[in-house]
Amino acid sequence: xxxxxxxxxxxxxASTVGSLFTAVALPVVAVVHLGATPGQIxxxxxxxxxxxxxxxxxxxxxxxxISRPRRTLVLLDALSALxxxxxxxxxxxxxxxxxxxxxxxxxxxxxxxVTEVVYFLHLNQLAESGELTKARAxxxxxxxxxxxxxxxxxxxxxxxxxxxxxxxxxxxxYLLSAGALLAMRPVAPLERAPRxxxxxxxxxxxxxxxxxxxxxxYRALMxxxxxxxxxxAGTGALxxxxxxxxxxxxxxxxxxxxxxxxxxxxxxxxxxGRILAPHRDARRVLVLCYASSSACALLYPAAGGPLPLAxxxxxxxxxxxxxxxxxxxVALSPVLxxxxxxxxxxxxxxxxxVYAGALGLLGALAGGLLGxxxxxxxxxxTLAGASxxxxxxxxxxxxxAIRAAPFRPEPPERTTAPAEExxxx
Numbered sequence: 001x002x003x004x005x006x007x008x009x010x011x012x013x014a015s016t017v018g019s020l021f022t023a024v025a026l027p028v029v030a031v032v033h034l035g036a037t038p039g040q041i042x043x044x045x046x047x048x049x050x051x052x053x054x055x056x057x058x059x060x061x062x063x064x065x066i067s068r069p070r071r072t073l074v075l076l077d078a079l080s081a082l083x084x085x086x087x088x089x090x091x092x093x094x095x096x097x098x099x100x101x102x103x104x105x106x107x108x109x110x111x112x113x114v115t116e117v118v119y120f121l122h123l124n125q126l127a128e129s130g131e132l133t134k135a136r137a138x139x140x141x142x143x144x145x146x147x148x149x150x151x152x153x154x155x156x157x158x159x160x161x162x163x164x165x166x167x168x169x170x171x172x173x174y175l176l177s178a179g180a181l182l183a184m185r186p187v188a189p190l191e192r193a194p195r196x197x198x199x200x201x202x203x204x205x206x207x208x209x210x211x212x213x214x215x216x217x218y219r220a221l222m223x224x225x226x227x228x229x230x231x232x233a234g235t236g237a238l239x240x241x242x243x244x245x246x247x248x249x250x251x252x253x254x255x256x257x258x259x260x261x262x263x264x265x266x267x268x269x270x271x272x273g274r275i276l277a278p279h280r281d282a283r284r285v286l287v288l289c290y291a292s293s294s295a296c297a298l299l300y301p302a303a304g305g306p307l308p309l310a311x312x313x314x315x316x317x318x319x320x321x322x323x324x325x326x327x328x329x330v331a332l333s334p335v336l337x338x339x340x341x342x343x344x345x346x347x348x349x350x351x352x353x354v355y356a357g358a359l360g361l362l363g364a365l366a367g368g369l370l371g372x373x374x375x376x377x378x379x380x381x382t383l384a385g386a387s388x389x390x391x392x393x394x395x396x397x398x399x400x401a402i403r404a405a406p407f408r409p410e411p412p413e414r415t416t417a418p419a420e421e422x423x424x425x
Contacts, residue, residue: 004126004184005135011180012139013146015077018173020150022084025158025166027240028251029091030101033163038241038376040098042368045237047105049364051113052357059114060208060350067189069122074178076111076118081174083107088167113357117349124337124345125187134273136333140326141269148262159252208347211340216405217283220398222355224287227390228294231383232321233360234367235300238376246376247303247310260315261322268326275327282331282338287398289328294391296320301380 030036030044066072087104090096123139124132158166212218243249243257276282300317303310340348363383370379 004187005138007180007184008123008126009139009142011177013142014173014180015177016143016146016173017150018170020147021154021157021166021173022170024151024154024254025163026101026104027244028158028254029096029163030098031240031244032251034096034098034101036098036241038238038371038379039368041241042234042237042364042366042371044098044101044105045233045364045367046361047102048109048112049233049357049360051106051110052353053361055110055113056350056354056357057206057208057347059117059353060347063114063117063121063346063350064344066118066121066346069118069125069190070181070184070187072118073115073122074181076115077174077178077181080108080111081171081178083111084167084174085171088164088171091167092162092164113350113353116353117346120333120336120349121190121346125190132337133276133330133334137269137273137276137330140272140330141266144262144266144269144322144326148259148266151256151259151262155252155254155256207344208349208351211344211348212351217335217398217401220394220401221283221286222352224290224391224394224398225356226359226394228290228387229356229359230363230366231387232297233363234370234383235297235380237364237367238371238380241371242376242380243314247314248307249311249314253311257311257315258318260312260319262319264319264323265326268323269330272327272330276331276334281402282334283402284399285331286328286335287395287402289324289331291391291395293321293324293328294387296324297384298388301377301384 026044027041030041036044063069083104087096087100090100123135126135154166157169212222243254244251249257275285297317297320299313299320303313303317305313336345336348367379367383370382373379374382
């Protein structure tokens with residue numbers, strides 16, 4: 001599987017570079033070319049998270065019924081390429097509007113709902129037994145490294161060639177990702193229990209919520225994440241206006257502010273494998289990383305002074321949370337695999353995404369509202385301060401849940417299909 005993991009790495013890396021071009025281009029289109037207000041920016045951010053609420057739970061049921069995740073990922077890459085290319089044409093033809101950007105956010109969010117669940121199932125399929133954490137860390141390190149390249153070249157490329165070109169690069173990167181998936185060797189399909197009699201999507205959709213509610217640590221984890229997800233979505237919704245208008249970061253170097261996040265995120269992904277040694281409780285790493293991330297995020301609204309200093313402080317306010325978040329993301333993989341059977345893994349992942357999506361939607365709308373009422377910097381201060389305070393209050397609850405139940409590094413159930421996949425991908 002080493003060859004296929006390398007192909008997956010290259011495909012994901014190319015897609016990440018392209019996504020960074022869009023991430024830099026869209027705020028420029030919205031703020032600079034269309035003069036978007038904080039409320040309109042928050043609507044774009046909210047549109048990206050709305051699909052998680054509408055389709056998240058059904059997507060989890062679908063994922064637990066998919067036996068060949070790779071085919072689904074190829075189709076999703078193709079859909080993303082088509083949607084991004086359409087907006088690129090609209091920008092080039094000077095017919096783009098806020099509605100176009102909201103539509104792209106809706107399509108991207110809908111694709112992400114399924115991709116984030118199916119991605120994990122496909123990676124679990126490719127990784128050898130006991131190698132999931134290393135594979136996840138390696139892929140995440142590649143994504144952060146690609147993010148560095150994307151942030152480095154996206155701003156100058158937009159200045160030189162325009163935002164339409166940046167969006168076209170992203171569309172091409174999705175096609176490269178799909179090509180990498182198609183080039184992989186056939187693998188055994190996932191075993192799925194045969195279904196007889198009527199099937200209830202509602203009952204199956206709620207199964208993930210029941211699993212999370214019955215698991216004491218999962219309950220504590222969801223409590224721990226409530227305000228940080230909410231506040232980071234609000235802060236993210238205001239990011240373009242905050243950097244471009246409040247800190248007066250030039251468009252040509254706008255993408256460079258996030259470079260430190262890429263460097264530190266890459267560092268976090270690199271050291272995550274060592275931090276998450278087999279004897280170490282990954283749940284404790286999760287809690288400590290989330291708490292540290294919220295504390296460091298206070299640097300973001302504190303950015304000020306001369307432009308270079310303001311950019312460094314803003315970069316640290318994004319970068320240090322990215323470092324701890326990278327370790328936490330890797331730590332989440334063994335926790336989910338250890339605490340959840342393979343047959344229900346998709347629904348648990350989808351339920352978490354719906355929960356995060358609901359909080360993200362409310363946070364993005366709240367960020368826009370606070371930005372309009374208080375001003376952009378006071379709004380960012382309010383959101384970051386609330387996150388740090390709530391984390392201080394809730395982290396002890398999660399640590400008590402960890403002490404009450406020992407961590408099991410092996411999954412409760414993992415099925416392996418003996419037959420090789422012979423059908424064409």
